[in-house]
Amino acid sequence: MPFSSVKGTAIFRKIHNTQPLIHLITNPVTMNDVVNLVLASGAAAICADSPLEAAEISELADATVLNIGMPSESKLEAMLAAGKKANALGHPLILDPVGAGASEFRRRILQTLLENLHLTCIRGNQSEMAALLGMSYPSRGVEEAGICLEPALLQKLAERYDTVLAVTGDTDITVSKDQVLVSHTGTPLQKRITGSGCMLSAFLGAALAGSMTPPAIPGERALRLTDTAEIASLVHKTVEVYSSLASQAEAEMEASSRHGTMEFRSRLIDIVSTAGL
Template sequence: MVFQTIRKQNPLIHCITNYVVANFQANGLLAIGASPVMADDSHEVEEMVAIASGLLINIGTLNERMKESMLLAGKKANALGIPVFLDPVAAGATTYRKQTVQQLLENIKFAAIRCNIGELAAIANVEWQQKGVDSGSGSISLEVEAQKVAQLYNCIVIVTGEEDFITDGKHQQWVTGGTSLMTEVTGTGCLLSAICCASYAAGNKPFDQLIETLSLYKKVAEQAASSTQYIGDFQIAVLNELHRLSKEGDE
């Protein structure tokens, strides 16, 4: 199982992320045996990413200082062959966010993009009404647009929601399961992006590893929901279940 592999390898995952979710991401990575580091100052990101197994760029609380660091770290990771993941949080909510995502995509080679349907629409330039960091509403052919984006940027695209969709531009798969409680805790999607980054670095079949990760994360949600109906407890239960799976496997 990929979570057990991550625990054995203990990869360092460099997260340039948003301050709303940094703690949850760090604890989630620790729960599966990865080593998180949340370094986002331009004076150190190139040096930090050089010793990492993967880089996550999350634009949730975007600002100019952080954008500079994202570009520096991403280019350095590319030069060293370190996989880079993009979480384009609320990419279509403002012009600044949309332009920044385009700038990142133009300057950095991403191994994968993990987004919701509204963020996919923004990247694909499909008309959509983004509602803050939520997916919003509109009309989009998810499979077609995700494949186009994957082919355009030569990367894996993961679109998460009630059902998850993953494609590398040639192959594709839907992943079902989970619980709506995941939408009531902030950062569950952001944590998934960080875990996917660790999973990508855990072997030589990244597409298959990411499919397994999406499936396991759905099971984590279901198991956590079966143990509590309270949101605060649910967040803790997610971390507990990630920890259990990485140690005991999917029993």
């Protein structure tokens, strides 16, 4: 079944035309899949989590994605250096607050990042957003803990940090201080593999970088970091496209009578790799 979404075609066309380089300071548990997803989308990837080179690598890149999946003091130092460089250059900066409420250490790291960096987008589940709001709840590690926040609370969080939230789960919600956009695509299989959210955060980095890099197509303009409404719209479309491709991967599995979570993971990356062709 060919991928024919007009929204998706535009996103992938811009990524393929600009071939942005994405700096990933990410979770080693999911790093291989995250890099492969970025490559499949038409972008390039580089992973550098040493404080000795993080800023230099972000200077080379077109977007930076910060994922706190396995936090450390050294990684925090690298994230701050990379994030500040991305901010100085006007590059997209995405935060994935994995397991935000699981420990006091993670909460402290996130507070430091939020206080010192301007984030273009924060991508996480409802529980992670609750932790960023300072709410306490019984943590389930990096898994969603069954929390459902009112849109008004999410808008306050977006306004507090002048950012766009991509809140993913059974229902995907994109939130800025001025709007709430809802999508109902996707498949439960996304929760049954590790890295589905990490891959989406990186894909958001590629989509934002592809739209902010000076375009190669006459008549198109580069998105600016100050275009909050347009950034929210692009984030919403990107999440929607990713979830739709996940649904397509599930459908292809069913049609081929091949089942299993690892089959789904491979098909998802394969479908992303052909979506823009």
